[in-house]
Amino acid sequence: MRSFDAVIIGGGFFGCYVALSLRRAFSSVAVVEREPDLLTRASYVNQARVHNGYHYPRSLMTALRSRVNFPRFCEEFGDCVETGFTKLYAIARESKVTAMQFERFCHNIGARIDSAPPRCRALFDSTLIEEVFVVRECAFNAVKLRARLKALLTDAGVEVLCGTSVRRVAQGNDGDSLDLELVDGRLSAGHVFNCTYSQTNTILRQSGLPLLPLKHELCEQPLLVPPPPLAKLGVTVIDGPFFSTMPFPARGLHSLHHVRYTPHHFWLDQEEYRDPEDNIRSARKRSRYPYMIRDIARFVPVLERATYVESLWEMKTVLPQNEIDDGRPILLRRDHGLRNLTVVLGAKIDNIYDVIDTMDKTLGLPGYSRQREPSAEALGVHQPRQGEN
């Protein structure tokens, strides 16, 4: 039986990055991925948005965390980030925040915001849209990110076992190490990190361990060829039942995300457990693109001329509010049911830095943090005075 100091289950962006960080403390680290390649699931099928705070006018804490992590991600993975497009945020008239509030909010978190030029404004229906802004936000290219991480893992000497499925995890005989039962074989590990996102509870359940109260959504992400005026634009309409269409660099297309139609259905594990993988395989996946495009074309009429290519499907796993660590949408559980079994669950790609920082503090494994957090002054974060807002 092969033995490692640390085994990471799940070769998505989080799993790979956690493996790289752990390699600094451990001499033998392995990533176990069920799919034939790394970063093929939720790390690939998502909006590819690198958040810079704009998205959270109603949660200052989340916005500030994004502001902190955005430059770190862009610096570390600059060659995997697409910046050659203009990102517009449009405030709908029935929005939960007004244009003035949004501008004020961006100023408070130190995020740059400019009024959009007339040719961009002209794309929107002014009876439904109050104001249009140009913001600093970018999209990552999941294919480039995959290549980059593979190279980093190889350089660091992390073993990558693709096409390997973990059935269950059990405590070893010494009461300290862990045994992993694979579909075809066994592994032994000093530490195990469950970074399987939607499969987090599946692994816990198969191992007879307590489940986390997770919410699962079956999500559809249509890809489209945008009409020429939108080719170099990303558009997000906030705030309420709104939508976004922005470049999906891995395919050279635009992705579409609509708050009302992207999630097809959801369930809560604490109410009724289901296996997300089983669900995504067996669900009748009938595209809701016709609904999305009709609603979106009300706000941006030119999108009527978009050409639909196909839809990508993925399970989205969300943490219930009370499990979230002071505004960071991540979950990190040490010794979950078994000694040295850690569960890591995050929502957005740049949350990885929060995961690594928290691992530094809570796991007592020194030296994972690759970079220092930039200071508030460096980011231009405006410290709200008493009585403001």
Add this chain to the structure above:
Amino acid sequence: MKPDVLVTVASAVQSSDAGFIEQFAREVTAILSAHVGYYEVLLIDNGSDDAVVKILERVLKHFPFVRVVRLSRCYEDGIVFAAALDHSLGDFVVLMDMASDPPAVVPDLIARCEAGYDAVVGVTDKKWHDSPIGRLGARVFSRLFEALTGYAVHPDGTNFVALSRRIVNSITKIRDRQRYMKHLTAYVGFNRTYLSYQPVLRDVPLRRRSLLAAVNAAVGTIVSNSTMPLRLVSLVGVTASFVSVMYSVFVLAISALRSAGVRINAAEGWASTNMFSAVMFFLLFLMLAVLSEYVSKIMNESQQRPLYHVAYESNSSVVEAFKDRVNVV
């Protein structure tokens, strides 16, 4: 029917509908899924009670493509229809009243729309609904309305209609707060046709309106759609002042004759003087009444408040995958 057509079926929901919301959702989704490529069922919850809110939550769990838009309180029908049209996505939009309109007729309505009509208006023999006086009133009103505005509304037309996206976009641009769906549809024009149907009678007391409410609605409709009464008032005013000038000439003539020595008994003027002032006051108050109708309308419209407020929106989450699977391990 073209496969990529999206149809919206919208209905208001109120507390009295509690008994058949689920039945309606079942019927309408069954018919739509059999006949249309894509559909949505839009339920405008018109400030109904908590029991209905619970039922709607169940409907969202069991039937796909249902959306609920809850209004902040109970609004008039016209405003509810405006909310339905504002929130609809369909290439064709069917408005219906779940208490009386048969879902089975929906494919016929849509088929006519697809054949090129922008509005297909449901027509029903209203014997089942209105009293003979009510029906007579409806006919008189219909004639009067056409005479005053120049466009016709079918006296037996109901609010069970199918509309094309073109006409919906035109109607949603009109933000009058006193709105009557039938008359707005007629006002914007386009191609219209009628389709007669038999209403379903669900186990619910009929929503009859009182004679007073009907008259009130009739006045409101006319004031919203026509300035003719105001023009008539001007005409009557001019006529009355002309009569009044003639009468002064008459009075001057009498007094001139008297001063010339012609014997006229002055007490005889008592009746005519009173008559004159009575007629004048009648005309004056009539004009004031009409003016106040228009002034109140001007005030309403000039406030520019939103037509309605939405409390929240929610939509279906049906886990289809597990509906017909047998869990064999």
